[in-house]
Amino acid sequence: MRRADRLFRIIQVLRRRRRPVTANEIAEELEASPRTIYRDIAQLMADRVPIRGEAGIGYVLDGGFDMPPLMLTADEIEAVMLGAQWVMGRGDPALKRAASDLVAKIGAVIPEHLRPVLMEPAGAAPPALSDIREDVIDMARVRTAIRAQGKIRLVYRDEKGAETARVIWPIAVSYWERVRLIVAWCELRRGFRHFRTDRIASYEFLETRYAPPRARLKAQWHKELLAQQTRRPDAPT
Structure with missing residues (x-):
């Protein structure tokens, strides 16, 4: 690996970690010797890259540091x-x-x-299926509502065609092969639910905002999903 590439990758390693990273950890990831990493970090510091730390303790990259967009591997x-x-x-x-x-x-x-x-990338995503269900709701506005923590009122059809009126707190969109799901807290059911975008009969984006931070709701949703998976009879042990 060229030294310029290695310097760039050291910055990337530090950027994605929130805790101090030791030279040994960086060396293991980059398949280099710790001595080489120590020299590289010293060079980065000399070039005024805002790295803090010392040998044996670990290094962190101060927030706010950025690199030009050309620096892609x-x-x-x-x-x-x-x-x-x-x-x-x-x-x-x-x-x-x-x-x-x-x-x-x-x-x-x-x-x-x-x-x-x-x-001509080496990788290729599998071809999309031909029968992807069409969204009834405006997905661009759904994503805007998610970012703004805005509520949505909708009429939803279940798999049997029965309709219910809901007010939901959207927190994410889940993309599957044939359908898209809005992950949300449902005020009617008082819990997290998944709403297929092709089963929405009507909708209205409300001005009302929900108060709990979206990140906290997503963490709670993930926790509940994990608990459901561990309770499944066929879950691996």
Whole structure:
């Protein structure tokens, strides 16, 4: 690995960790010697990259540090392309456009030697199924409501066609092969529910905001899902 690439990857390792990272941990991930990592970190510090720490304790990267968008590795471009392919095949129209725009923006800024990785990536998302159910609700506005913690009033049909009126607190969208689900806290059922976007009979985006932080609701939802999985009779032991 070239030293310039290794310096960049050291910054990436520090950026994604919230706790101090030792030189040994970085060396193991980058398949280099700890001595090499110590020299590289000293060079980064000399170049005024805001790294704090010392040998034997660990290093952290101060917040606010950023790098130019050209600093992408081939693997990072492959990861972006794999995700973009999946979204362009299965996302709603707004997300498909966003994925196409993202690929175009990356293509406009990456160095010439990385362009083949973008144009002909090694990975490929599986083809989308032909019978993906169409969304009834405006998914772009759903994502806006999620980010703003806005409530949605909707009439929902179950698998038997029975309709119920709900007010929900949307916290996420779950993308499956054929359907999309809005993950939400349901005021009617007083619990988390999943609403298929093709079974919504009518909807209204409300001005009312729900108070609990969305991150806390998502954590609670994940916890309940895990508990349900462990209670299943066929769950692995």
